[in-house]
Amino acid sequence: MSTAEPAVWTGTVSDEQQAKVPWVVGVALVLGVFLWMGPYMGVNVVLLPAKTALLAGDAKASVVAVLSTSAMIVAAIANIIFGALSDLTRSRFGRRSPWIVGGSILAAAAMMFVSWAPTVPLLIVGWCVYQCFLNAIVAPLIAVITDRTAPKFRGTISAMYALGYSVGIYGGQMIGARFLTDQSVGFTVLAVLTLIGGPLAALIMREGSSLAMPKKSFTARMFWEHFSFPTRHCxxxxxxxxxxxxxxxxxxxxxxxxxxxxxxxxxxxxxxxxxxxxxxxxxxxxxxxxxxxxxxxxxxxxxxxxxxxxxxxxxxxxxxxxxxxxxxxxxxxxxxxxxxxxxxxxxxxxxxxxxxxxxxxxxxxxxxxxxxxxxxxxxxxxxxxxxxxxxxxxxxxxxxxxxxxxxxxxxxxxxxxxxx
The missing domain is CATH 1.20.1250.20 (MFS general substrate transporter like domains)
Incomplete structure (x- = not known):
């Protein structure tokens, strides 16, 4: 956090507390987003269909449909769960960083499992596990915009997030295409990029401790607020x-x-x-x-x-x-x-x-x-x-x-x- 931000972290920054654009946070978002989106697109658009064709043969279209549907369902659930867990996290490393780092490590491991999977059922399982941990990066990383950016600068920092997103979409496909004839190496390269993404973003943005933030007791109301769709003022x-x-x-x-x-x-x-x-x-x-x-x-x-x-x-x-x-x-x-x-x-x-x-x-x-x-x-x-x-x-x-x-x-x- 910049020196203009409050000493005791409250979870957000006002216009008065942040005099300059938080460029360091923006750089962390550009790199963090690129290093999950790029590998995801390289695998999802290029390497995964290629591997599916090898395993499924003529049934590849049906398998791709199953992979897409199951991934969408897992992503929907994981977004809510990991987003809520990061909102509730109290640690000396902050609310978002532990999940961003942990998600990167586990998503990279799951990607290597997908690369190894010798059968269609294991491929589907591995892809679902990957989607789960990928969203442990995605939901907390987006929240960094509201956590660390004053309202007057959110357009600029949102644009930096979108820059990493856009470069990741196209750059990831280009990287994946280079390894179309050597898929195992491609999966490894993209897994390594995923692995370093979360730790690099966390290191750059240096999120403050969230230990001083009020802790939430586990009650039915708390569970409903943090693990469901919004129902008030929405x-x-x-x-x-x-x-x-x-x-x-x-x-x-x-x-x-x-x-x-x-x-x-x-x-x-x-x-x-x-x-x-x-x-x-x-x-x-x-x-x-x-x-x-x-x-x-x-x-x-x-x-x-x-x-x-x-x-x-x-x-x-x-x-x-x-x-x-x-x-x-x-x-x-x-x-x-x-x-x-x-x-x-x-x-x-x-x-x-x-x-x-x-x-x-x-x-x-x-x-x-x-x-x-x-x-x-x-x-x-x-x-x-x-x-x-x-x-x-x-x-x-x-x-x-x-x-x-x-x-x-x-x-x-x-x-x-x-x-x-």
């Missing part, structure tokens, strides 16, 4: 949750069918589709990283979270509808540039908005963990709705679907009252 919280859910669904309703859009709707050959996928991915990565750097500080400067989030959602809607009017593959590049700009800026400010609608700082990690489930839910709902409409009406219907989801998400954010 109107804006749920508006943010479902708004995020719809905006993420808008993105993944298109990205989940990107290859098929190019081959079946835009009539590209395999080589043509490969070319455009590379260009689209590069556009999305560049716009995401660029807007991540810009949007957070702008949000702090204008003192608003809602306006940037709403504007970003409108950009996603505009970009999503463009391919509806033409099956020229260049329209997907326009989509990538416009919607990618929107999603990049959205990711930068979204966590700052989430922090400011929390019902209670005492359950911050648990409640942020639940909000994070909107990412998972949106990634599932978007492709499911898209597949249904494609089967009924063809690919034209996919683009209005994404636009409508994004607009509805923006509308829900408009109704939030407690945040500017």
């Amino acid at each position: 109107r804006d919280y749920y508006l943010a949750l479902f708004g995020k859910f719809l905006i993420v669904a808008a993105k993944f309703s298109i990205s989940g069918f990107q290859l098929y859009i190019l081959t079946d709707y835009m009539m590209q050959s395999a080589d043509g589709a490969k070319h455009y996928v590379s260009v689209i991915s590069m556009c999305m990565m560049v716009t995401a990283i660029a807007m991540t750097v810009i949007a957070g500080p702008i949000s702090d400067r204008i003192g608003s979270r809602k306006i940037p989030v709403i504007a970003c959602s409108l950009l996603v809607a505009v970009g999503s509808i463009v391919p509806f009017f033409s099956n020229d593959p260049k329209m997907m590049i326009v989509y990538a540039l416009v919607a990618g700009t929107g999603m990049g800026a959205y990711n930068a400010v979204d966590q700052a908005l989430n922090v400011e609608v929390l019902p209670s700082k005492d359950t911050a990690a648990k409640d942020l963990g639940i909000l994070n489930l909107a990412n998972t839910g949106g990634q599932v709902l978007g492709p499911v709705l898209a597949a249904t409409l494609i089967n009924m009406f063809g690919y034209h219907a996919l683009f209005p679907l994404a636009a409508v989801c994004s607009l509805l998400g923006a509308l829900l954010i408009v109704f939030i009252k407690s945040v500017k």
Whole structure:
């Protein structure tokens, strides 16, 4: 903590107590997020499907579906449990650091188990265990934003979190792809990155002791508050949750069918589709990283979270509808540039908005963990709705679907009252 922060830790920092942007905390978040997201994406998108194909053969698609479904269920439960446990932790190392460090060690071990798994059942078990311990990192690490950052700087620090997130998404896939023909080495490299992520982030941010914070007695009321969905003072919280859910669904309703859009709707050959996928991915990565750097500080400067989030959602809607009017593959590049700009800026400010609608700082990690489930839910709902409409009406219907989801998400954010 900076010297401006209170000597006895209270779990949050006010604008008066923090005179400067806590850059050290921001750096810890960039590295901490990158070092869990990168390995996760490298395994989930590249190495896990490759290993599944070796073990399951023609049944690989069904096994991937089981892996995805089971991972989503485990992640949902683990987010709540580990978030709540970190909220309740009292130690000389703070509330978040013990879980971030422990989660990194155990997630790395579970990743090595996945690499070794000789059968499909053991692969599924190992992947679920990995998801469990991965979320021991995720939920506490997000809560560092509300713990260590004054409200006036949360846009900037949220943007730094999003920077690590964005680089991890694309960088992790690139790292995983390099080891596609040597999977065991790839798993080992990514496990090592996971292993060092938590300890490195904890060392950099140097969380203060939480021993002086009031301890909670184990009662039915305490259990309900810390291990369940919020039920009091949570109107804006749920508006943010479902708004995020719809905006993420808008993105993944298109990205989940990107290859098929190019081959079946835009009539590209395999080589043509490969070319455009590379260009689209590069556009999305560049716009995401660029807007991540810009949007957070702008949000702090204008003192608003809602306006940037709403504007970003409108950009996603505009970009999503463009391919509806033409099956020229260049329209997907326009989509990538416009919607990618929107999603990049959205990711930068979204966590700052989430922090400011929390019902209670005492359950911050648990409640942020639940909000994070909107990412998972949106990634599932978007492709499911898209597949249904494609089967009924063809690919034209996919683009209005994404636009409508994004607009509805923006509308829900408009109704939030407690945040500017």
